[in-house]
Amino acid sequence: MSNFKHHIEVHNLSTWFGKKAILKDISCYFEDNTVTAIMGPSGCGKSTLLRTLNRLNDLVPNFRREGEVVFRGENIYDMGYSVYDLRKHIGMVFQRPNPFPMSIRENITYGPKLHGVKDEDELEKIVETSLKKAALWDEVQDDLDKPAPNLSGGQQQRLCIARALSINPPVLLADEPVSALDPISAAKIEELIVELKKDYTIILVTHNVQQAFRVSDQAAFLYLGELVEFEKTKRIIEAPADERTEAFITGRIG
Amino acid sequence: MSSRVGALFVYFRTVTQSRRHFFDFLFKFLLAIVILIVISPFFLVLIQVASIGFQQVFGSGPGQGLEFFTTFPGVGLAGGVRNAFVGTVELVVLAGGVGIPLSVFGAVYITEYTQAGWTRAIVEFTSDVLAGIPSIVFGAFGFAFLVDFLHLGMGIIAGSLTLAFMMIPTVLRTTQEALRAVPMSLREASLALGATKWSTTWNVTLRAAFPGLITGVLLAIGRVMGETAPLIFTAGNNLSVPTSLTGSGSWVASMPYTIWAYISDPREYLQAKAHGTALALMIMVLTIDVVANLVSRKVTRRLV
Numbered sequence: 001m002s003n004f005k006h007h008i009e010v011h012n013l014s015t016w017f018g019k020k021a022i023l024k025d026i027s028c029y030f031e032d033n034t035v036t037a038i039m040g041p042s043g044c045g046k047s048t049l050l051r052t053l054n055r056l057n058d059l060v061p062n063f064r065r066e067g068e069v070v071f072r073g074e075n076i077y078d079m080g081y082s083v084y085d086l087r088k089h090i091g092m093v094f095q096r097p098n099p100f101p102m103s104i105r106e107n108i109t110y111g112p113k114l115h116g117v118k119d120e121d122e123l124e125k126i127v128e129t130s131l132k133k134a135a136l137w138d139e140v141q142d143d144l145d146k147p148a149p150n151l152s153g154g155q156q157q158r159l160c161i162a163r164a165l166s167i168n169p170p171v172l173l174a175d176e177p178v179s180a181l182d183p184i185s186a187a188k189i190e191e192l193i194v195e196l197k198k199d200y201t202i203i204l205v206t207h208n209v210q211q212a213f214r215v216s217d218q219a220a221f222l223y224l225g226e227l228v229e230f231e232k233t234k235r236i237i238e239a240p241a242d243e244r245t246e247a248f249i250t251g252r253i254g
Numbered sequence: 255m256s257s258r259v260g261a262l263f264v265y266f267r268t269v270t271q272s273r274r275h276f277f278d279f280l281f282k283f284l285l286a287i288v289i290l291i292v293i294s295p296f297f298l299v300l301i302q303v304a305s306i307g308f309q310q311v312f313g314s315g316p317g318q319g320l321e322f323f324t325t326f327p328g329v330g331l332a333g334g335v336r337n338a339f340v341g342t343v344e345l346v347v348l349a350g351g352v353g354i355p356l357s358v359f360g361a362v363y364i365t366e367y368t369q370a371g372w373t374r375a376i377v378e379f380t381s382d383v384l385a386g387i388p389s390i391v392f393g394a395f396g397f398a399f400l401v402d403f404l405h406l407g408m409g410i411i412a413g414s415l416t417l418a419f420m421m422i423p424t425v426l427r428t429t430q431e432a433l434r435a436v437p438m439s440l441r442e443a444s445l446a447l448g449a450t451k452w453s454t455t456w457n458v459t460l461r462a463a464f465p466g467l468i469t470g471v472l473l474a475i476g477r478v479m480g481e482t483a484p485l486i487f488t489a490g491n492n493l494s495v496p497t498s499l500t501g502s503g504s505w506v507a508s509m510p511y512t513i514w515a516y517i518s519d520p521r522e523y524l525q526a527k528a529h530g531t532a533l534a535l536m537i538m539v540l541t542i543d544v545v546a547n548l549v550s551r552k553v554t555r556r557l558v
Binding site for chain 2: 054056059061084085086087088090091092094096098100101102110111114115160163164166167
């Protein structure tokens with residue numbers, strides 16, 4: 001079909017919660033090994049767009065959708081498309097750190113075990129590499145069997161990133177991953193995101209323009225469910241084409 | 255001493271210096287009396303039961319102390335209530351074995367797999383009503399439905415199933431509350447890793463809900479342990495332990511039933527045994543409550 005490998009494309013996507021239209025006719029694509037920021041004021045549909053990409057919105061009663069989300073050349077909303085396989089390839093990090101009520105080690109091995117990794121040595125290796133990628137290994141390597149909820153907020157969020165990386169998904173979705181954290185932890189995680197784009201395609205939802213500017217390569221600006229602009233981040237921020245984008249960037253709406 | 259009297263005098267002058275001060279003091283005083291009345295039944299019951307039963311449970315005469323639990327009823331003073339003790343344990347284990355999985359999985363289905371609506375409302379309404387039904391009605395139902403209609407006959411099966419019916423609404427509702435308290439984001443985190451609904455429910459949601467769940471289960475066990483009325487018509491009685499699952503060999507004694515039977519007997523030594531059994535039952539239920547408390551606190555600290 002297409003010659004893209006892990007490319008996600010969105011074609012004419014519209015969504016509703018009940019009668020309320022959330023996204024209106026959105027088309028965009030996410031390039032490999034880059035960070036794409038989805039920006040916009042609160043309630044503009046950023047998170048909905050993100051959660052439509054791994055079909056997490058399916059859980060919401062009354063959710064309705066038109067249009068396609070194409071992952072590796074297949075529409076993920078097609079009949080018979082396995083949502084479990086999809087989510088194996090698209091990891092997600094949430095707004096608030098949400099470690100499982102288990103030990104640090106179990107948090108990481110949960111995903112691989114689900115997908116059939118049984119070998120103890122291999123699981124051990126996954127724990128180490130995932131935690132190293134998430135820049136948490138040095139802090140927790142001696143406490144792997146301690147309960148994850150005892151970690152600090154920033155550490156928990158990095159654990160959640162490690163957990164998402166444990167099944168090595170080519171695409172990583174991040175829904176305002178630092179908004180609930182203190183500035184120092186936030187900076188660490190931003191650095192981490194830039195580091196990770198070498199190996200992963202990252203889609204980052206943020207309402208923070210500076211953050212988008214610091215970490216993303218291209219950006220989508222959503223306003224009231226419409227995709228207003230979709231361009232290189234630098235271009236959007238330095239020379240917004242639409243006045244709504246400019247208003248958002250300069251802080252007049254938000 | 256005199257300084258204390260002095261302090262009391264100062265206090266008395268303070269609270270009587272005006273109407274407002276006095277009424278403030280009066281209500282504080284009345285509320286203190288109310289709380290005394292509220293907690294006194296527990297201690298009165300304990301004193302009443304222990305004053306006669308203590309000798310039975312902790313004494314060293316014939317049929318007392320350890321013998322109270324290890325020997326079957328004998329002639330006169332001899333013998334304990336092993337039949338009742340073992341019977342209650344068997345009944346509760348069987349009732350729990352049937353009732354706990356049914357109510358936990360029922361709660362999982364209702365909370366995790368259905369959306370708010372008619373089905374859920376009906377299940378919640380019926381279990382709330384069921385929880386409020388007097389236990390004698392459960393006994394009568396157990397007799398009419400299990401013993402008579404299903405031809406199970408009196409015995410351990412009918413008795414424990416009736417107790418299971420009684421446990422279901424409580425355990426179902428507490429499990430539901432525990433599941434609801436688990437944040438949605440935990441389920442989402444699991445689903446986003448490609449987990450199926452069932453694996454998410456089993457490995458994450460139920461695990462996070464465990465402290466609340468175990469508390470509900472233990473409290474329900476503690477409650478049915480002391481129920482007499484459901485067993486009167488369904489379990490029969492036995493001077494030994496049940497030897498079969500059907501027929502008269504399956505009749506089973508229980509501690510609450512034994513208390514009721516002994517206490518209404520004119521012989522004084524049997525009344526003493528009733529008090530001993532009551533004390534033992536109270537200790538067992540109290541222990542379960544304390545364990546429920548400890549477990550839920552321990553597990554909560556470990557997990558959250």
